[in-house]
């Protein structure tokens with residue numbers, strides 16, 4: 001399985017979803033968004049959550065962080081229920097959500113755990129800004145940096161917390177392709193240095209394949225009169241150890257399967273290219 | 285280049301890895317276009333097209349230090365090299381603002397000296413000046429200005445401080461809102477002059493009655509604006525603050541108060557203007573000193589030159605104090621917004 005005991009420090013904690021459902025009240029009654037989500041994320045694992053826009057990925061992540069509560073079911077971190085705004089996790093929001101009156105460095109410092117000594121905190125922030133490539137923008141205000149730079153600042157803020165569980169909602173969404181690859185590598189470096197459990201929401205199948213130990217695909221049943229609400233449609237264990245070869249054939253096959261799961265035509269079948277099946281579907 | 289063609293370029297340049305997912309999901313909606321706004325320059329056609337419904341912030345944000353920013357808007361103001369126009373120049377603003385008062389002064393001089401209007405109705409500027417010098421020599425002008433300014437400052441300080449505290453209570457706590465805002469709304473509806481007889485009965489004609497009236501005048505703009513500003517602090521920022529462990533006083537000082545600072549400062553500016561208004565109301569009715577007293581006293585004695593003097597002094601003092609707060613406001617907005 002993904003995280004071997006040796007690579008798992010005491011810092012990483014497992015997350016467990018049991019029968020989680022979330023419905024939002026509307027004028028026309030409750031609208032189910034998530035239902036029957038059962039998932040165990042192991043300590044130190046990187047789990048990617050894929051799914052079409054609006055299927056409830058952010059909602060699931062917010063529930064894991066105690067920013068939202070499930071309508072039914074329970075979520076635990078290391079066996080104890082997730083508290084409101086649980087201190088064991090840190091979240092990188094889908095939007096940067098930086099305080100406009102603070103500098104980039106001060107925004108990152110907001111993520112430091114409470115009681116961090118001043119000097120140590122400053123050094124940590126500087127190191128993180130260096131890592132995300134924003135060292136020279138430390139004294140800039142959020143309105144003076146680009147959208148992608150703001151998102152990297154937000155990532156650094158979440159990393160500053162050194163959380164037991166790191167929740168990242170499309171952390172690389174606003175980045176150009178090159179910076180995105182660099183940031184993916186950065187995340188893996190950080191994860192290797194200070195192991196933590198990572199739940200990573202993404203739209204990008206290749207990103208999920210590159211980073212994750214396991215990928216879950218969230219989605220509603222295609223059937224129109226099926227029960228509404230998204231659930232886990234597919235779980236894929238990504239073979240191999242990181243860093244993975246971005247061009248490997250094995251990954252290409254998984255990519256095809258995941259794209260199928262997302263309802264996206266690979267445009268291969270028409271040209272007579274059969275999808276081979278050498279990797280067994282999970283569970284084996 | 286059309287937006288579509290440039291988009292194609294952007295996607296092929298993303299390399300074998302991410303390109304396909306981008307093509308597959310990128311069309312899903314406006315949000316994903318926005319997310320790519322940091323993509324290579326070729327994407328700008330779409331980014332600009334999306335900026336309309338999404339508001340201007342997307343463009344503003346990229347203006348300053350993004351090396352690609354100069355390519356953002358084909359015709360937008362951000363693409364034009366900043367050339368300072370005449371109306372942006374400081375000396376022009378000052379000269380332009382002084383123009384109308386000078387014209388008025390000349391017209392006044394002409395009207396009063398030509399005999400078209402009798403001096404008992406419209407004294408000449410010179411007469412007003414002489415009246416001022418006369419009062420100054422008797423030590424009254426400085427005294428009146430000082431006492432009026434002091435009343436305004438004390439009343440403003442007390443009223444604004446109370447307005448900040450009560451505005452914070454009403455803006456931050458649901459219970460405070462429910463308990464206090466209907467009553468305060470009713471009290472605010474009372475016209476300022478209605479308080480005067482009551483205050484004189486309770487506090488006599490001393491300083492307190494005037495300071496209290498001015499404080500009432502300063503309280504309401506601050507209370508109303510601060511409560512509204514705190515109630516409407518960006519929910520996403522609040523949630524981010526809470527997610528990073530901020531609660532209670534720390535959430536207040538790190539997120540809520542800074543977010544409200546620009547509104548608070550403009551509230552203070554409004555309150556200061558209101559304080560001068562209430563000062564004159566207080567001094568007109570019951571006082572033995574001050575600019576308002578000068579007005580009534582001169583009215584009773586038919587000293588129209590002194591009436592003009594008092595009105596001009598009120599205008600100048602009000603404008604001066606407002607300018608000082610205006611400078612503070614500009615600083616605060618630059619620092620906090």
Ligand SMILES: Nc1ncnc2c1ncn2[C@@H]1O[C@H](COP(=O)(O)OP(=O)(O)OP(=O)(O)O)[C@@H](O)[C@H]1O
Pocket residue numbers: 024025033051052053054055056057058059060094315
């Ligand atoms: N606070 C809320 N009140 C009502 N409905 C909500 C709320 N938050 C989310 N929803 C609904 O839940 C659904 C899932 O939203 P969510 O943000 O989790 O989607 P997502 O999978 O993250 O989408 P995207 O990939 O576009 O970010 C949406 O249909 C949305 O309308």
Ligand SMILES: [Mg+2]
Pocket residue numbers: 057058059094169
């Ligand atoms: Mg989302």
